[in-house]
Amino acid sequence: MKPGQNRSTAVMQRRLRDDVPDPPWATRALCEFLIERASEPLDMFRAWEPACGEGHMARPLAEYFESVTATDVYRYAEDHGIYDFLGDAPAFCEADWIITNPPFLVGGRFVEKALTRARQGVAIFARSAFTESEGRYAELFSPPVAPAYVLTFCERVVLLKGRLVQSGSPDPFNLDEDGKPKKASSATSYSWIIWMPGCHDTRHRWIAPGTRKRLERAGDYPAYDLPLSTAMSGALL
Template sequence: MTANRSSAVMAQRHEAPDSLDDFPTPPWATRSLLRVLRTHGEVLSDQYAWEPACNRGYMAKVLAEEFAGVHATDVHEYGWDGQDGVADFLIDWGQDVPKVDWVITNPPFRLGAEFIRQGLRYARRGVAVLVRTSFVEGVERYDTLFQASPEAFVLPFVERVAMWKGVLLDPDVKVWDAERGTMKSPTSATSYAWLVWRRGEDGQFTSDTRFGRIPPWRRLLTRPGDYPPVPAHLRRPEGALL
């Protein structure tokens, strides 16, 4: 899909780079969602998706494996040439809004509820967000989001999704831990889940929430080339003793 250069798109937040939730999504985690959606009857090849926090494109590129088209935007420019434009998803898009069936993203945690509400406004078919499992807690989010707009699916991962700030790392490739002076496998103490909202045949979002678990699919759904080379600052220094 092509970039939208309208004045509405250009009226946006201006985030300092160090304020961004820069946690790239492992491709297998996105493929897990697509597998679940297909299981529930979604014909993704006939639909269009919007990834409004596209970062370096790791989620958008996976969505493009199955969707007819993917519109990828972000409030920040990360240097990925597949990004359709620097755009603030949370503005009032009016008539400039892209026509998409799904909004699928890993939103900034502090703006997660706002991203969901905006997605519910514009998605013709459904919304899916990758969030920390703790996101489902909290009275404020219940009052302002979940009470009126409950999810169709809550899908926690039984296997940890390793996400590191600013870099996508292969959990099977060890990196240098400068503090300890040793190599270690990338891991995460944070648990994640997909939350999915889905419209029924009547066009309304389903109000009954179903719980499911995403099996340990990391090895099954990881493909060659999914992970970039380990950045220099995480490689073992020359001469370092192990």
């Protein structure tokens, strides 16, 4: 996966509505957990990211897995497939793991579909509140389909609409009353939820403080050299 290069104002405005990039360190945290828990290395397996956006999750997955297939229903970059994961078409690829941050309102449907297509497991990155629904309890969180693990981040994972900014760094699309960028932050808690065949006694684990600093890499965050515009400043999620 290569970063998408089109950062025009029109493209950025659309992404402010449609895209919520995932900080790569959060995906690495999942992979490190799976390596610790599994008896086999991840580089023996193939992963599929079916809601890839610009590839901010697919790229760190490629650091661990043998191969990664990235798809989305929209064209966000030039190097991913176009595929409606919830549609009736045959599977785009074969996958051992399906790992994604699905749209919140259809997250349950993503999990149900993924469980029929992944050989080794399914992992979704979601707001921690995703586990609270009565309807999802019956469909996803009770035997015989209960997840194997829920991983809660002790430190906030900062997700912003349409842009990827390091936690605590100036966000050029969220300005204060003086027109200065606010620091990127979030009041929302996120978790990884992991389903594995034969593992339905859900265990809760925590991703320890300091993980972000340990797993961030140079080049994780794009440079936004666009004119500042209050019309593009978006509320933090």
